[in-house]
Amino acid sequence: MLEERTPEELRAWLRLALEPGLGRGSARQLLSALGLPHHALAAGAPTLARHLPRELALQLAEPPSAEVATGIESAMQMLTLPGHQLITLADPHYPATLFDCGDPPLILFVRGDVALLQRPSIAVVGARSATPGGCDDARAFARYLAERGWAIVSGLARGIDAAAHEGALQAGPQGGRTIAVLAGGLDAIYPPRHAGLAEQIATHGALVTEYPPGTPAQPFRFPDRNRLVAALSRGVLVVEAAAQSGSLITARLALEYGREVFAIPGSIHAPLSRGCHALIRQGAKLVEQGRDIEEELQRSGPVPQPGAGHGTAMQPELPGWLAARDTGSRTAAGLRTSKRPVNRMLKDPVITRVLDALGYDPADTDTLCRRSGLEFSRVAAALTELELNSVVQRLDDGRYQRRQQGIIYG
Known part of the structure; x- marks a missing residue:
């Protein structure tokens, strides 16, 4: 359970996170100098002005604007819903790995299992316009790794992200744990067609965002979302990616944070293989099965062990190397026997x-x-x-x- 915090303390955290003009960096500097948010907000304009521009100090010394006050109360109302939590930088449940990104969020809104953020995790990311084979890969790798005790992190986007979440959920109640990092509020699931998937994740994993309720997912928020995906994870697996891709941004951030990057190779003719091949040329680990990832991560630290009831995990491999089922004896009616242009x-x-x-x-x-x-x-x-x-x-x-x-x- 999270430590008890008074409503005033929660409102102070929300005020710092929602205040216009106060970025994450400035807010952290303020906390470092003055202590917890309710202490900082009570310090008065002269003290705040020693750490912030004068106009911003005066703004913070006054009661919140109507817009900020509405946002605070909307968030407080959401926290009364079952399974919804607010984690702050001062909470013991705040994932320490986020400090590696250099720009950790002040607060995290979580729906689901907060403790999951402390579990060893691997990100699985890739193209939104993924091929069916790429989605099969993402599901197979995610399921295998989830069965082995890893939490699977992704961004709930179309294509590879959704397939990765699905694969993790397929690992069952003992192992099927997945974290979806959102680019909007918990009440603004994007894309909307993933609302059902988001419900499953909230039940068997966690939805996580730094954005308050009512915040729509917009393209300029995706890079922020990607930095959290990379920072939460011990390693990032890229399944399919075009030469210019948001998944490559996540991989680059992972390298900056000291994470391992893995990539699945594909056909030299496939456009969605180019990003993975570029990563491999730059030093990403080429992987063919889930065991490749675990063996690499064992060199940098402990890996989770499958718990009782996880079952025997099958090694996922590339579709090109899967054992084919014999279809030679089958016949079909109406086969064409002549060419057409x-x-x-x-x-x-x-x-x-x-x-x-x-x-x-x-x-x-x-x-x-x-x-x-x-x-x-x-x-x-x-x-x-x-x-x-x-x-x-x-x-x-x-x-x-x-x-x-x-x-x-x-």
């Missing part, structure tokens, strides 16, 4: 859907059915036409892979 074929919505599901790594027919949501006969027909037109090739183990100019991807 490639440009016309690629406008076929079923063909496009199957190609999107295939991505740039080998996949078997069952996987493509699951990813595309199409029945087997339609996927098989599409693959046959794509093979006839030399867009894909069937490998010896029964999986399919894209071609380009006669070169097989991967």
Whole structure:
């Protein structure tokens, strides 16, 4: 449980966090000089002016503006809801790892398990416009690491972030712990379609933000969100990322904070592999399975041990290296036996859907059915036409892979 704090003390913390013109750095300097927020706010304008610009000192010496007062009371009201907590720099539950970022937030709003912020964690991040294969990777790695006792940190964004949270939750009640760091208030889930996922995370993990209720998630807040993702974690795994990507910002911040950075390689032809390949060239650890991450982190400190009931964790590997299920004996009705112009074929919505599901790594027919949501006969027909037109090739183990100019991807 968090230490008891009076409403006046909480309001003073909120005042410093919400006051216009008072940045995090200036607020921390003020606390260092004058003590806790309610002490600083009671010091008077002359004392405050020794540490702040005169106009800001006069502003703080007065009662809060109507806008700030409304924000304070809105936050106080939210803290009466079940599972909602406010952690301050002075709380023992404040995650010490955030001090490594050099700009730790004054306060954190948390919905869920506050103690989870003390648990060893690994961030899993990547592209919003991720491929189905990339999302599969993120789920598999996150599930394995969660089963091994790690908390999985990500940003609740579309694509890789959401898949990482889902994978961690799939580890079950004993191991499925995940932390979503938000770029807005706890009541402003973004994207809105992840509201259901956010509810699951609040139940089995924690939603965390430095922003008060009512704050919308906006692009200029994402870098701040990313710094917390990086600082909370022992290491950052980048699954897919374009050459210019917010995930690369998170990885760069992680390096600045002394964290390990891991990246999954992909096809040299896949745009979302370029960011990962750039990280690997710059020294990130190339990983093929969850064990690679744990072995690397063991060199820098203790790693969590799976608790009783976590079950046996399977090692996730890249889809291109997964054992393929034999689909050679299956047949499908209505297979095309003749070619049609490639440009016309690629406008076929079923063909496009199957190609999107295939991505740039080998996949078997069952996987493509699951990813595309199409029945087997339609996927098989599409693959046959794509093979006839030399867009894909069937490998010896029964999986399919894209071609380009006669070169097989991967």
